Amino acid sequence: SHRTWLSNLKKMVDAQNITPLQLDSSKCGFGHFYYAMTPGIPEVLPIWDKLGTKHKKFHQYGASVIQALQNEEYNRAAQIYRDAESYSKELIADMQKIQQSAERN
Secondary structure, three states: OHHHHHHHHHHHHHHOOOOOOOOOOOOOHHHHHHHHOOOOOHHHHHHHHHHHHHHHHHHHHHHHHHHHHHOOOHHHHHHHHHHHHHHHHHHHHHHHHHHHHHHHO
16 A cells, blocks of 8 residues: 555656545555554564654655645656655665564564
8 A cells, every 4th residue: 555655646747737645644545553552572663763753754754745746846746756755765675674574584
């Protein structure tokens, strides 16, 4: 769901057209999962706890892109998207660390 969200953000930027996008980090697919559970693996908890804040920041990129598009600041929208894409790699790396820890335990 994370990659789909990012792809939809890119489509908006490329088309310079606003389309529906979930901006509430607690209501997206990952957000439902994140707020519904806490991992039982102690080594995962520090990563997991920081993931909520990072995930919320990730969704804020969407609001920023929409604002830039509304203001017809297309270059700014494209830069915000690139920032979101870069930030996304950090989130995915955190999720992969959690998955690797879960597989070991």
